[in-house]
Amino acid sequence: MRILQSLAFVASFAGLLVNAQDACKPQDRTFSTEQTPAGNYQPASVFMSPASQLSPKFYISVVNLTPHRFILENTHSYQMSTFDFGDVPQGKSRQNAIKYRNRIATQDDAGEAYYRIYGTDKKFALRVKGTGPLVDQRSVTLDLSGMNLGQRIYQFPGGESSVTLVITGSSKYGFYASLRHDRGGWMRWIYNTIKDRPVRHLFLPGTHDSGMSKITNKIRSIGNSFNTQNQGINIYDQLRAGARWFDLRVGSVHDDNNPARNLGFHTLHVNDETATVCIGNSGESLDEVISEINLFTRENPGELIFLSVRYLIGRYETPDRGPIYWGAQLWNDFLSKIRGVNNRCPNLDTSVPFQNQPASYFMDRNDGKGCVIFLLNGQNLKDVPKEAVGDGLYAQNRIGVRDHWSNIQDINALAPDQISNWKDLKRGGDKDFGQFHIAQWLATPNAVASTAYSLQGFAIQQVNPALYWAGVAGMSPESWPNVMMVDYIGVQQRDQMSWNMLSAEMYWLGIGMNLYVISENCDVNKLKSPLVKARDLESAGGEKSWNGIIFADGRSIDHPSPELHPGHTTILRNGTIFANGTVLETTIPNPWI
Structure with missing residues (x-):
């Protein structure tokens, strides 16, 4: 008996020694305090x-x-x-x-x-x-x-x-x-690094107006590819390009002569979905979005995907007579569509804000196939439920979000505004910022500028390139945004949207922020940074x-x-x-x- 007790003590002591050796130590920090020269925005x-x-x-x-x-x-x-x-x-x-x-x-x-x-x-x-x-x-x-x-x-x-x-x-x-891009399932690849971190301690690439990768003219308005299209690749390719947070604006389109006739659910981008007359256009159908998500999760199980859904309202084909608020029939039709999404996560514990749950809580769901989480902004839902927990649809406030939109056209003002908004957020320790911060790194040009020069032009020439010198310079192991939302993810050359023409900066920024920058914060990452340890099975992914x-x-x-x-x-x-x-x-x- 004494021999067994002695062996147990030795094993326990050895475990403590290994844990001590593996612990994150501030003195091991490599993140530099040196400042590089200031850069220049495209004028x-x-x-x-x-x-x-x-x-x-x-x-x-x-x-x-x-x-x-x-x-x-x-x-x-x-x-x-x-x-x-x-x-x-x-x-x-x-x-x-x-x-x-x-x-x-x-x-x-x-x-x-x-x-x-x-x-x-x-x-x-x-x-x-x-x-x-x-x-x-x-x-x-x-x-x-x-x-x-x-x-x-x-x-x-x-x-x-x-x-x-x-x-x-x-x-x-x-x-x-x-x-170039690597395998699509980057979160599963670095699972050992992020599994114990609460969601508020992750960095996720995101896309703005995610469904607007094409103009489909389901509503008759003046929105066109220059002033209304925000992405160059569909949801499936956005997922492959690293995005894990999606801004989806979904509405039903109704027959001009028979409002009871729903012509289908589509992603929309309009100036005001509740206005008497609204301007904009439609993008991917909800059916296409669902099919693309299912294709990605089938190929890349184990990821955590957030779909932030708003609008949830109807518009006539000619959107000049105000909105059509959803009743039970439209809500049930919408819910029926969403049930076609694989790897939804119904009946999550809503007593804990989602940003406080560890990443593994979601990634291990569905027998390790991960989670597709719908977060509904229900401000336009009047006489119908604002969530359906049993089907994996949750009210937006189930996650404590701070969403910062600059509403600025000029990159010289936009970038400092976004950076200053996350730079004061401290991560880890007693003063940890407990919310989930979304940075909208995107220009908001006026109607004339967007039509003349295109949202694509603003994104690929001015805004997205500035992220990688100005935005990165504003991040540290203690301060960073949880979501970096962009227009035209992956598009480097105008109108070049084929997969082999895309660039992969956002994909690797997402991985590098989680693997390296955040791992240097010992209040967030309790174990030694994976990049200073010997190569393990995780990196073999x-x-x-x-x-x-x-x-x-x-x-x-x-x-x-x-x-x-x-x-x-x-x-x-x-x-x-x-x-x-x-x-x-x-x-x-x-x-x-």
């Missing part, structure tokens, strides 16, 4: 001018969501007016500036920046090239072949706008980067190394020859300028090849 005067196609100035933003410093080893540039690159500390971002010589004739402007990841043998390079005076003749190659993560060529989305590279992971965990090339038109090569590096400058001409200011007087082979 409205450039965005709104046809002359922007001749703009010579651009930016390359590098986001470091790893415990390693990115060290600039050297640069060289030829006939570039500006080539300003620098180190990127841990947890920080840097907007690097370049400026081509603005000539009308064919150009051979070029430059390369070489980085190494401190404490590792990993390297990457950023290469810029100009072949003409127009924006689409100027490109950047993100070359991560030195990390076994491939290469990708991007054209800039507009004059004085940015191309972005996000890198997360570590030498022990493995590195990952935003050149990511894709294997890939060293292919993705070209600007979406074509790709999975197995290129080792010497193929598009845009690489093989010969350094006389006049080439190096990082230390040295100017090359004779033409030589590039020693960094």
Whole structure:
């Protein structure tokens, strides 16, 4: 008996020792306090001018969501007016500036920046090239072949706008980067990291007006793809692109001559769903949304998906006679549709606000297949229930949400307003912010501006690129938003919506914030950051190394020859300028090849 008791004591002591070794310690923190230089937003005067196609100035933003410093080893540039690159500390971002010589004739402007990841043998390079005076003749190659993560060529989305590279992971965990998306089920992949965190301690990508990925004209109004469409890809692809919070505005559309005849449930985007006359249009049908969610959850079980649903009201085909409030029949028809969503989570414990439940409470539901949670804004529901707990539909106030909409068109004012609104929120400890904060990182242009320049243009040229230098700079292990809601998730080039043309910055921002930044807060993450521990089974969920090339038109090569590096400058001409200011007087082979 004494022997058994002694063994039990030894085992217990060993367990305490392991737990102590595994505990998150403030002294192990790697998140840098260093501030990188302030960046530049795309000016409205450039965005709104046809002359922007001749703009010579651009930016390359590098986001470091790893415990390693990115060290600039050297640069060289030829006939570039500006080539300003620098180190990127841990947890920080840097907007690097370049400026081509603005000539009308064919150009051979070029430059390369070489980085190494401190404490590792990993390297990457950023290469810029100009072949003409127009924006689409100027490109950047993100070359991560030195990390076994491939290469990708991007054209800039507009004059004085940015191309972005996000890198997360570590030498022990493995590195990952935003050149392409990984598997869709990123939450299940990092389950061991997030399972014990309450939902208010997660970071989730989100989409604004999520169902408006196309214009379907189910209501007769002046809303068009320029001023009413907010996304370029459907719900299924938004899920694959990392989104886990969806802003769905659902309404029923009714026959002009017979209001009792419901022509179907559709996502809508209108100026005021209750106004006598409303302006806007319809997007995906509710049937399409349901089918797309079911396809994703079938392929990627175990995720946590929030659907924030509002409107819940009817409109005539010609929306000029006010709303049609739902009665029992329309409510039951809507409920019947929602019952077709797989992996709903009925009868959750509503005595605990959802933001206070651990992620595993939801992700383990349905035998580990995860949760699709409907949160209803029932302000337009008058004589019908505002939730159906037994069917997995909950009132919005079941989660304590603070939703900040700036209602600003100008990115120069929008970004600081959003950042200041989450920067004061402290996470973890006795003064923990107990609510779930939604950041709406999106412009609200007036009717004239949105019609002239399009919501897509605002998103991909001004607003989304600024997230990765300004927004990231405003986040820390103690302060971050729970949802980062954007327009046109994944779209990098205007009207290029096919999957192989999408960029993956938001996908990897979501993973990197949860894996690295939030894990550095010991009041939130009680165990040692997964990125500073030895590689475990969790990280095996990511894709294997890939060293292919993705070209600007979406074509790709999975197995290129080792010497193929598009845009690489093989010969350094006389006049080439190096990082230390040295100017090359004779033409030589590039020693960094």
